[in-house]
Amino acid sequence: MKWLPILLLLPQLLIIAIFFYWPAAHAVQSSFYLQDPFGFGSTFVGWENYADLFGSAEYRKVAWFTVIFTLLVTFLSLAIALLLAVKADNVLHGAKTYRTLLMWVYAVAPPVAGFIGLIMFDQTFGPLTRLFGQFGWDFVLGVNFNDTAFAMVLVSVWKQVPVNFIFFLSGLQSIPRSVREAALIDNRSGMSRFWDITFPLLAPTGFFLLITNITYALFDTFGVVDTLVKGEPGNNPMTLVYKVYVDGFRGNDLGGSSAQSVILMVLVLALTVFQFRLVERRIHYT
Amino acid sequence: MTDTTFTTAPQATAPKRRIRWGRIADHAVLIAGSLFMLVPLLIVMQTTTVPDAEIIKHGPQLKIGNALPDNFNKAMFEASGFSGENTGVRMLLNSFILGIGFAVGKIALGMIAAYALVYFRLRFATAAFWLIFTTLLLPLEVRILPSYEVVQKLGMLNTYQGLIIPLVASATATFFFRQFFRSVPEELVEAARIDGAGPVRFFIDILVPLSRTMIAAMFIIMFVFGWNQYLWPTMITTDEGMYTLVRGIKQITQVLEGASLPEYGRSNLLALIAILPPVFIVIFFQSWFVKGLTESDK
Known part of the structure; x- marks a missing residue:
């Protein structure tokens, strides 16, 4: 019987050792090596891969785009979802129908969302391309940097609003009736009632979602980016994760790509530590 | 439960109109949000029912064509x-x-x-x-x-x-x-x-x-x-x-x-x-x- 718990833990530990710790360690290791392009071996180069990255104008450009992209996607999808959740919480008729209509996109894969974006922005018949054309905006997806970036943000927001909506709505519905009624008596104006009472009560959900959304914009949008650039990274905007893939897989720059992976690992670790501290604080107060 | 309806009923006439406008605005926002989510899917759905040449010529339209079985065969078995x-x-x-x-x-x-x-x-x-x-x-x-x-x-x-x-x-x-x-x-x-x-x-x-x-x-x-x-x-x-x-x-x-x-x-x-x-x-x-x-x- 003494061996039973170890036996139970073994499969999980084995899988994470082989498919998590080994690759993660390998990434850290190879980020300090320069791989021979013909695969004949590698030489230790210390921090050179990192120095190269930070010195590269292209990497800095991608990093900047990622920051702006992440901020836009996070802000827009949180704001739209919050607005919709507050409204869905208000109405009595059709609340269930609205919930279904607003949440189903959760199940759409990012690259498929990107594919729908390709149709919407198609050069010859895309409804959005035509609409923008009416206003004199010649939208060229996959060629013009800003147009492609616009499409990436729009598709990523479309894909992310549902998750945020679900969390905000469940957060709103967990606010006790008594609090709502007291607020209603004290404060007639819906606007100030929202900012003074509802918004602070939603803050824990909001913080949690903030981190989730940043992680989403950084990593899960890979599929959106990959479909919208139509396989031609070229002059198109890309995120840091996409660059890891492009450099490592297409460019065969293993050391550089590993260094990028390690930078991203550090970034995620920092975000998670930040999140844990917030969660701790939340438990503390409630 | 009956008590509350009783007491609110007589005074309900005055603020009723204001509340109703608010409700309409709520529904308007929710309908706009639902359309934002749904319309791209509907457009993709529509395009699966018409022949390819027609999509390229006219783009998505407000009609359901009869090319769906044909497209389905190609999609699933080719x-x-x-x-x-x-x-x-x-x-x-x-x-x-x-x-x-x-x-x-x-x-x-x-x-x-x-x-x-x-x-x-x-x-x-x-x-x-x-x-x-x-x-x-x-x-x-x-x-x-x-x-x-x-x-x-x-x-x-x-x-x-x-x-x-x-x-x-x-x-x-x-x-x-x-x-x-x-x-x-x-x-x-x-x-x-x-x-x-x-x-x-x-x-x-x-x-x-x-x-x-x-x-x-x-x-x-x-x-x-x-x-x-x-x-x-x-x-x-x-x-x-x-x-x-x-x-x-x-x-x-x-x-x-x-x-x-x-x-x-x-x-x-x-x-x-x-x-x-x-x-x-x-x-x-x-x-x-x-x-x-x-x-x-x-």
Whole structure:
């Protein structure tokens, strides 16, 4: 019987050792090596891969785009979802129908969302391309940097609003009736009632979602980016994760790509530590 | 209940109009939001019902054509690659294998590991806990290349094991079940012990039935997550017979780019087929799904 718990833990530990710790360690290791392009071996180069990255104008450009992209996607999808959740919480008729209509996109894969974006922005018949054309905006997806970036943000927001909506709505519905009624008596104006009472009560959900959304914009949008650039990274905007893939897989720059992976690992670790501290604080107060 | 309606009824006439305008505004916002979500899907749906030449000429229209059976045949039974293996049927099958295999693997591993962590006193329990939960910190995307090399070394490229197992190497389900097991009342464990149930009996006869709703919720979330995987399948499966629908989407878009008469009807229908199963599951099991999703953050 003494061996039973170890036996139970073994499969999980084995899988994470082989498919998590080994690759993660390998990434850290190879980020300090320069791989021979013909695969004949590698030489230790210390921090050179990192120095190269930070010195590269292209990497800095991608990093900047990622920051702006992440901020836009996070802000827009949180704001739209919050607005919709507050409204869905208000109405009595059709609340269930609205919930279904607003949440189903959760199940759409990012690259498929990107594919729908390709149709919407198609050069010859895309409804959005035509609409923008009416206003004199010649939208060229996959060629013009800003147009492609616009499409990436729009598709990523479309894909992310549902998750945020679900969390905000469940957060709103967990606010006790008594609090709502007291607020209603004290404060007639819906606007100030929202900012003074509802918004602070939603803050824990909001913080949690903030981190989730940043992680989403950084990593899960890979599929959106990959479909919208139509396989031609070229002059198109890309995120840091996409660059890891492009450099490592297409460019065969293993050391550089590993260094990028390690930078991203550090970034995620920092975000998670930040999140844990917030969660701790939340438990503390409630 | 009757009291409140009684007292509010007489004074309801004056503020009624104001409230109603507010309600209309609420509905307007919700309808706009629903349209924002729904219209792109409707457009894709419409394009699957008309011949390709018509889409290119007119774009999406407000009519339903009769080319759907034709597009369906092409999408499901005609391969789009060179090998002739990645028909829609094949990709659909692979998607189901990935979705179900991932969900089952994750739940099974997670449950037994969580069981060991919660109900046994282990000397190295804390170490095991941290080893397992560190995996929550780093998504597969950041260690994608070395993971690929490991799978390559193990000779698991273009296999279902290579596709599924590395994705299972994270602790979301373990974490979730650990939280749930800890909320199971202590008395139940005691009672089982008094009745002479061993650890295995306790797990199978008490813990598993208790966790039914949780298992269902996890299954839905994990199935959708597995079905929607893109980056990992893109790297691991180069063999067209191993493509999932979501992984195949890239090739579908490349067919659109290259051809003289792009087959929009067929490609859009494949995209639609990639969307529908997870969407139906999420809609039909909505309450479980929402519960599982929102409770996993606690």
